[in-house]
Structures are given as structure tokens and as C-alpha cells.
Amino acid sequence: MANSSPLRRQSYHWASPQRLTLDDIFTEDRNSEARHRYLLETAKKENERVRQDAERVYREQLQKEERQRLLDERQQEEERIRLEEQLAADRVRLNALKAKKIAIPAPLPDPEPPAAPAVNGNTTPGTAASPAKDDAAPLAPEQTNGTTSQRPTTLPAGTSSGVLVPKQAQASAAAQNNGPEPAKAPTPAVGGAGSLVSNGPQTNGINSGPGTSRSAPAPAGQTQTRPDRYLEIFKSLKDLRRFMADQAKANPALKARMGDMRREIRKSVGQLTVAAGSNRPQQAGLVALLREALENRVQSQLMDPSHFVLEPRNPVEGALHNDSVLPSLFLYLLNILSKAAISQFISEGGARPETADPVGICLAATFSDPDFLWRGQAMIDILMAKFRVVCPVLFGYRGSEKTEQGRMRLGWWKDGGHWVPEQQHMDRMTGLGAGFAAVALRKFAASSKKNPYPPRHYWTAMARIVNTPPAEISDTQCVVLKSMVQNYEQKFIEFYGTAAIAALRTALVEFPARAPNKTAAVHSVEVLAQLLRRDSGLVLG
Template identity: 45%
Template sequence: MTGSSPVTRRSRQWSSPSRSRVSEFLAENRHTELSHQDALAAAQAEHERVRDAAIKVFKDHESKEERRRFQERQEIIIQQQRREEERIRNEERLRAEEERLRALKLTTVPKLPPEAPTVFSSTSTSTSTPPSSGFGSSNSTRPESLINKKRPDITTGKGITRPRRAICIERADFTEQHVAQAKPSLFATSTTSGSFPKPPAPQPNSLPTLTTSKPPVDQYVVIHQRLKKLRASLAEQAKSLPLLKARMGDMRRELRKSLGQIVTEKGGNRKQIATIQALLQESLSGSVPSAMIDPSQFITDQRGPVDGALHNEAQLPSLFLYLLNIFAKTIINQFINECGAQPKAADPLGVIAAQVFSNKTYLWRGKTLVDILMAKYRVACPVLFGYHGSESTEQGHRMKGLAVGYAAVSLRDFSKSPNTNPWPPSKYWTTLARIVNTPPAEISNTQCVVLRGMIEIYEERFIYFYGSAAIAALRLALVDFPNKAQAKTPGTSGLQVLAQILKRDIGLEL
């Protein structure tokens, strides 16, 4: 058995092919037409079977894919519904908070009635005479009429007419001194008779007596504090409004980026201006949800609805006011960082600030919201608003840049524009008068730096607006003001040098 052939073993495992099938291939009629037709029919049947099976598998696959896509769309719709429901719940909570806030604002605690004064019968005349309050009497309107009465312009010794506004501060100082002398002391002891103190007898050829209350509050400082609270309020709103949180940061960065790309070339800032206006319009349209807020908190005047104004409603989106605040803050920082060394860089920034705050789309009840920018200016550069104090906290480079920027904002020509100048040249004149009318003993180096920054590179535009009156004002600022200063500082020398530069460059003899 060891020498047997392996073929013999294979033959035991596998059977021989069918003799009938082999005989069919070897049959004589294998090449006949009938045989070929049978083979073709069998092949066609097999092809149809395979095709039907493939179509069935394809249809099953398409059905599964359709069910999967349907389930995905259904899940997306469910997620969107959940997000919308969450948004509605957040808005309802926000509305409920606003309603509670309004209810709290309307709730007032009644004050106690004033105690009846003790009146002695020994002085009958004193009981019949009411105490002088300074308000509501017929004489209370006389000081306003005397102070506000329009007076003719003043003519200087050289025949140059100077507007009355240049001495408005001196008249105000005289009025305050007179009132301080005329009003009785609030801490005087009462008389022995117990009667009310009699008002002082009016003196001939003098202003009527005015009773003054506590000093007026600086509205720009109050607005600046409210802007800080607005920023904190937006941060709180962002915690419950994811869309506001994401978009607010992007809008703030885009606005700062656009202002950082401002160039001095004419026509080179169109893209940046379009981006800034698009961001403000987006915040104003309400596409990004934010709480509504009363804009009167951020202005210095009282306003009512105006016919034809785009925004007469009592509230505006807080995101819009927040972006205006960021815009103003970035403008101030640009003035500080760039315009101290390069004064010409302030002009395009002043153009953009004037365009934004004069745009009719961003007005509220027909007037500008430029007080937001001026509140920033009041805190950053108090000298422009008549305040002066310690010199140790103020830097010359910083003050010069702010002064140049102030001139760039205020000395803008709107004669060919349909919009209203948000901060007209008269504000520039008033600021100049406040500084020039400072008493000699109180003149500081910072005032001189600010004064030079306001005048340098803008003297021709100042003369364009005020003519010979501007030349007289420049003489007061660059010649008389540094000469009357008791302390000679680098700032006073800088003003005198600027006068010589104007004489050399443009032939202006002061």
C-alpha cells in the first residue's frame, strides 16, 4: 500500500463527473441553433436574476439612507426647537425682570409732612412774611433776564470785533461773587425772638438776591459712571443670552480693529467706516438680543419725541449704547496713543467721530448722542471743560493728543452736509475762552499744553469759521495768556514759540 498512487486516494475522495453532462458537451447537436438558443435563454434568465437582486439591494440601501436622513433632520429640528424654547424662556425672564424694575421705579415712599414752625405771637409782622426761598417769586426771573440778555459785541483797541462769548466766564465769575456776597449764611444762628430771618434789603443798582442750593452735579462725570454700569449690565445679560455673549465680543473686537486701521490718506477709510456703521446698525436692529434701556441717562439735556425722527421711542437696545461707548473709548485711546506725536493723525479720527454721531440713523429723538464721547473727554482731559488741579497726574503727551483730537472733532465743516454738526465750532470757542480766562495765579502747564494742542495745525480752520474774531482770540491765547502767567513753564514758552511759527509759516502777525 505504501507504493500506491495518490491518484487512487483522490479518486476515493472525489466522485467522477457526470457522464451525462459530459456527453452533452460531446454530443453531436452541441453546435446547433437550438442548443445556442437554450444557452442564451439560460444566460438571460441568470442575468435577470442577478439584476433583480442588485436592484433589490440598492432599493433597500436607499430606503435605509432616506430613513437616516429623515432622522437627522428630525433631530436638527428638535434641537432648533429646544434652542428657540430656551431663547423664549430667557426673554420671558428678562421681560419679567424689566417689569419688576419698572414697578420698583414707579414705587415711591411718601415723605413725611414738614413740621409746623413755632411762631411767637409777639412779632406779627414776621409771621405774615414768608421766608425767602429764591424760587417761585416774581424777582426770581430777573437774574436770568439780566444775565441772558443779549449784549453787543466788544470791540478791541485795534478795531477787531470779538464775540461776547469770550468773556462769558468773566461775567459768570462776577455773578457768582455778587451772589456769594448777597446771600445770607446758611449756618447763622436764629434770633432770640424765634421768628424767620428776614431777607436782606435789596441794594440799589445791584442784582437781586439769589439763594443757591448745593453745587451743581457734573453731568458728564455722572454719565461716565453710568456707562461703567452699562458695561457691567451687558456682562450680566451675556450670561443668560449665549448669542449676545458670542456676538458682543466679536463686535467689540471688529470695531476696535477698524478704528486701529484708520489712515490719513483721503478715501482710504471707506471700508473701515462701512464696517463700523454695519456693526452699529446690527446692534440697533435687534438681531442680537439685548435689554432695552433709556438713553436719557447718557445725555445732558431733556428730550421729547420729535416729528420725523427715526427713533422716538423711550428706549434703545443696550447693545447699541454699549458699542457707542466702546467707539468713544477707542477714539479717546487713539487720540492719546497716536496724536500726541503725530497731530495730523487726529483729523481722520475726528471725521469718523463726526460722521457717526451726526448720522440720522444713530440720533435719538432728533439729536445726537455725542455726550457719550464728551463724558469720556471730561474724565480724560478735564482742562477742556474748565477744570484744573494737580499737575502730578497729567502727562503732556497725553493731554496734547486729546487736545488735538478735540479740535479735530469740533472744527468740522457741515455746511455741505444734510446732517447736523454733533459738536459745533462754538464748543471749541467756549473751551478756548475757559482756558484763556483763567486767573494768572491759576494758570498751569497742562493748560498751556492743551491750548497749544487745540491751536496747532487747526489755526487756519479756526480762522475760517470766525474770521477776525479768531485772530483776536489767537492773540489772547498765544501772546497775552503766556505773558500774564505768573509761573513760566515749558508750556508757556511753547505758546510763544507757536506764535512765532505761525508768523513764519502762514504770515499771521499776532
């Protein structure tokens, strides 16, 4: 035991709370039964202590997790209550807006038109008519067997059964249907444009054939049918193209420059994008080309612009261009610009309707440029004549997609003498509907320029579609109507307020509900109303 004295001076710290020494371990009775029972009892107590500590830690962890779960549930409930309170407040405000009624005073009666002067005891037709006013009722064309009849449309007055046409949108058709008969347009100052001039009689300012300069009064009991002026403009544009080709043969400088200008315009229109501020170079290039043509630097022949406008125009005091002629190259480039824009609407707008908006901005800015006005008004009728040909439903024409004549009236395109597939036709109509809205719903309130195509034309086009009798509703109309509204409903409401909401209810809820055949195109109009409700909170039905 002498050798154990150094070890006795050392102490060891064990995990057990009881401190043992070597003497305690290496005792003489270390192998005795009592010693074993003692060590087992000590280990048992230590195990019990460890188990109790583990159970305590486990209980504490369970309590922490339970507390966290309760906190999470409380936060979820608080968030739910907050959202429900917001929804309740929004519904209260919406119900208050719906319950609010504003009394709209009745319009003043139109003044009686002055009596027409008597000539040899008869009244000369078209010599007396009241001027067009902003509150004149426009007409929505109805077609029967290929002919166009006119019936008045009215503004919805707080009910869902009203038909579209606001008082702000009613001047155009009144002027077109009830206006005075204009004088015969003068012929171009320079020869060679005779193909655009008809010396025949006129009905409401439209040449109808060779003969005298004025049409004879219609016999009693007969009604004169007004020709489609837009189609006449379209034919005049074809004559203009041939006229420019004839000039190019005799003027090599004109031929070379005209070709370059045509390509530059098409390229600039094709480069327009939806990115903000990225279209200024293209817009500046188009304006520069048109100014060059208007200055007539390559000596194109002069011609009468009245062949390309919807209504005859008289000189306006202070107007920049009051002459009866303009350079033919300038008119030709306006035609090229319009054609390029229509092509862009068809090729890009069908798949991506949002691409129509920058083209519409470009067109509105170009046609409204004061340098390009003739007798104080824009030459945008050139563009609208092309819209009339490719998308007639915007102008009140309708027909059956199952017949040859109906497809022609709906603007169904032919490629190589055969009708294009239905999907291609619907894509064309989608792009054209969006393009029309992009042109007609431009805001000029903050601009010194005059709007070349005010939003009343958009309202009138919508009215012409939704006033269709149920039996004549077509898929083409539904596709055009949907593309006119989608992405442009907010601009429409900005112009017309609550009247626009009533109009949208008629167009997107009541119009498809009247369709006898619930096709995919009809259903897409109904779905648009649901999307507006989901995305912008606009409740229409």
C-alpha cells in the same frame, strides 16, 4: 646736387607763416653766424606772434567772464527788487486790512423770562426760565479749593485785552446753567438695568439720591450746586458695561456677537489714517455694526438713553427714534467707539497730532448719522463724558501739578497706583487737545447732516483756559491749548473770521505773557504764534 632735384619739387607747410624749402635749409651757409642770427630772429618774431595771440585770447576770456559776472549781479539785483516790491505790496494790503474797521451792532436785549407760577405762595424752582439762545453769554468755570464757580466771559472787541467767548458760542452754557428743570427720566422698559436708574430727587435734572421724585425747594439763603453731569454720564457708562456683562451671561449669542463687535470697532478705529479717501471701508464697517445693534438682532435689553445725554430730551416731530428706550447694545457700542477714539488720540496723537484728524472726521460722521440720533440729537455726550474725565482742562478745571489734588483735577493719569511721568502726561494732553479740535471744528455747511458738536464748544473750551488767573496757569493748560490750535488755526478762522484772529492773539500772545513761570510749555505757546507768523503770515502780536 643732382640728387636734390626731386626734393626741390616738394614743398612743406610749416607752422610758421614763412615757407622754407630744402634749398633754403641745406644751403652752404647754413652754419654761418648770419644764418643763425636770421633763424633766431625769425623764431623770436614767431614767439612774439604766439604770445600776442595768447594775450588777446586771455583778454577776451576775461572780458567774457566779467560780462557774465555783471549779468549775474544784475539778475540778482532784479530778483531782490522784485521780492521787495512784492513784500511792500503785501504789507500795504496787510496794513489796509488792519486799518479796516467794521462796526458790529449791539445785540438785542434778551426778553424777560416769564414769571414762575406760584404754588402755595412759593415759586417752584426750575419751572420757569428763558430758552437757550445763540447770543446767551456762556460761563467760564473758575475753581477755588476744588469747587467750581461761574463767571461770564465776553468777546474781544477789537482790543487785545478782551476775553474769549463769541455770541455764536453762548447757547450751550446758558441752557446748562439757566435752563428749566427737566422731568425725571423714565426707567428702562426691560428689567435688569436698574443700576442705571436712580429714583431719587433731582437737581436740574440730575438724580441725587433715593427718596421722592422731585427735590424740595432750597431754603432761603442757600445755593444749590449743580452736579457735574458729564461725570454722572461716565458713571452710567460703567454701569452700562456691568449691565451688558450680566446680559451676556444669560444670552450666549449676545456674548459672542458683542465680543466680535467690540474687537471690530477697535480695529477699525486703529486703522484710520491721514491718507485721503483711505478710511471709507473702516467708516462703512462702523456704521454697519451700529445699525446691526440698533436693529437689535441679538436681542439685547432696551434701556433709557437719557442716562447718557447732557440735557433731558423730549420727543421731536419727525425724528426717527422718539421712543423712551433704545437697545442697550447700541448704547454700549457707542461707548466702545468713544473709548477707542480716546485711546487713539492718546496713543498716536501725542507723537503725531495730525493723526487725530481722521479719527475726528470718523466720529463726527458717525454721531451725526440720522439713523443714530435720538429724539433729533446726536449721542455725542457719551464721547464728551470721556473727554471730561481724561482732559478736564477743556471743561474749565485747573489745579497745581505739584499737588495730588491738583493733578487729579488736571487729569494726570495713574498707572499701577503711581502718577505717570511728566512727559507721558504731556503727550497724553497733546493728543487729547488735538482730538478735541478734530471733533469740534468739523464743517457741515455742505452736508445735510446736523453737526453733532458745533464749533462754539471749541471757543468755549479755549475761553475756559485763557480766562485762568495768572497765578493758576499750569503747563497742562498750555500744552492742551497749543495742541488745540496747531494745525487747526485755519479751520477756526474759517468759522469765526476776525473774531478768531482776536481770540488767537489772546490765546497765543497774551495768555502766555501773563504766566508767572516761563516754563517750556508756556514758551511753546509763544513759539506757536511765531510759527504761524512765519508759515502762514498770520501776525498776532
